[in-house]
Amino acid sequence: MIPLAALPCEIKGSRLMPKLLNRGHLSTVASLISLYETMVGQRVSEETVSEYVEAVVPDFRLAKALQYAMAYFYEIAPESPFDMLGRRLREDKWRYLRMFYEWVAQRYGFLPQSRRLKAIEEFCREKRLSRDLFLQLLESENPYNTVMRRKVRSPPSPETVAGIFNFLIIEKLLSISDRVVLSLRSRSLGTLAKELLMRAKRHEVLLSMKRVGSVLICDITGPYQLFKLPAVSEYGRHIAWILSPIVCSAERWKLRMYVVYRKRRLLCELSREDVEFLLPYWLIFRDETPRETYDSALEERVHSVLTTLLSRRGLRVLREPDVVILRDGTIVIPDFVVTDGRRSVYLEIVGYWRREYVRKKREKLEKLARSGYPTIALVSERARSEFLNAPFPCVFFDREVPFGSLCQEIVRIIHPG
DSSP: OOOGGGOOEEEETTEEEEOOOOGGGHHHHHHHHHHHHHHBTSBOOHHHHHHHHHHHOOOHHHHHHHHHHHTTTEEEEEOOGGGGSOHHHHHTHHHHHHHHHHHHHHHTSSOOGGGHHHHHHHHHHHHTOOHHHHHHHHHTTOTTOEEEEESSSSOOOHHHHHHHHHHHHHHHHHHTEEEEEEEEEOTTHHHHHHHHHHHHHHTTOOEEEEEETTEEEEEEEOOOOTTTOTTSOHHHHHHHHHHHHHHHHOSEEEEEEEEEETTEEEEEEEEGGGOSOOOOGGGTOGGGOOOOOOOOHHHHHHHHHHHHHHHTTTOEEEESOOOEEOTTSBEEOOSEEEEOSSOEEEEEEEOOSOHHHHHHHHHHHHHHHHTTOOEEEEEEGGGHHHHTTOSSOEEEESSSOOHHHHHHHHHHHHSOO
16 A cells, blocks of 8 residues: 555545546657666666656655556666675675684774775685675675566556556555545445455444445445544554455446545545556566455354354354335445244344444444344443433443343344243
């Protein structure tokens, strides 16, 4: 993910306007690719490459973001003459270096540059080392021995670089958002809805979803942790992991992102029509695929213990059951469903982030219960006040989960009387 300092954008009133690449930028990108190709195999430093890129692209932030996009295809890697030395000398590298520096300290104390070569020759004669090999060994310690390498078989096309650049910008915007509203149109809307909900649950992110005709409206809200990670909130990182793959697979979409930028909350709007080129980097490098799961230790424990306790009563505990579509179009996937094959109860775990999160969680569970789905909530003590008088049973927990009370409540609902 690109750093905030490399996000090319401008502020207009209360809006943030990102700079994306379109067809008009392809000639500049092509020049940049040609520049990198002339440096392949050459000794260059990060500073030198930055200066060259900024000469081609005068906009500092745009130049920095382009460097991050180009880093998927090119790298500046260490290549020392020492890498080609004999195995024995390579294995003894640090021993010989330490021996030399200790020898210099004892023999000379301070070694002026004018006497450096003579001292090396004296040391090599005394230790019976090859002067040329030892000079290469010393040269290997030079931090500027870096070479430009291409990471892919052939040079990328300007369209490919532009696609990854635009994707990196959208990913960054998502990661600094504290609320995102995504409207989707797709022939596979049902599949996308379930994928979104499952990814949101696995990343422990609160997602409200509603289908209005042929449009799926997804609303993600959460706390922005300004003091934990100034450049990107942990919550924002999860938003990016959840929505980035969806945006790339839908035919039409619109994003309303409420981003926190320079200590201001700004609106940023983008649609598929605004993005001429879009390419997720994991289609080129599979190991860059976003993490698919976010483990919840509490959820794992609840699932494990309930499965053990309730199986004795002939009940099954299913994790992440099928999608529930309510009468008003709201889409819900509860954490668990407990069933005996004929009757079921939906179980949701409610932690605590802030009041807004708890309020929205209760609203969703109320809709589920009032729509005729037996519902029970396992609620953090910190959220107790928000769940008093809820129209569904609640079991509260602090450090330990009261599994006895929880099981009794579940059995009472499934087997009343």
